Amino acid sequence: MSTHDPISDLITRIRNAQMRNKSKVSTPGSKMRANVLEVLKAEGYIRGYAAVEHAGGHNELEIELKYFDGEPVIKEIERVSKPGRRVYASVKNLPRVRNGLGISVLSTPKGIMADHDARDANVGGEVLFTVF
Secondary structure, rough: OOOOHHHHHHHHHHHHHHHOOEEEEEEEHHHHHHEEEEEEEEOOOEEEEEEEOOOOHHHHHEEEEEOOOOEOOOOOOOEEOEEEEEEEOOOHOOOOOOOHHHHHHEEEOOOOEEHHHHHHHHHOEEEEEEEE
16 A cells, blocks of 8 residues: 655654554664664664565564553654645754754755754754654
8 A cells, every 4th residue: 555645654653652652663764764773773762663574575664662651752743844834844844843852853955853953963854753
């Protein structure tokens, strides 16, 4: 099954699995999703992820969700830039999520990265989603 917006599909799967207190969730594999998961892992929002290859050459990413005292670490995850309305930000106008407590994940010319990494690298880009 192909989706028109793989990032929205990914964050919806994470959100739904956390509402059901699942420890793992799987999503179709792609380089973009793996890069987004790498940012979430580096920022401490998920435990990790692993690529799983099934028969027929189709692969999936299995995501280990993170909980603290029975509550999900990700309190809020929202898509910002959508296929119908792309949202771009320069390095000067990068959004701060909850006054710096959360992160924005951006797609920049230097790859997918968190907002503070984009400020350090002095690049702007498309604001994919925010996490708190």
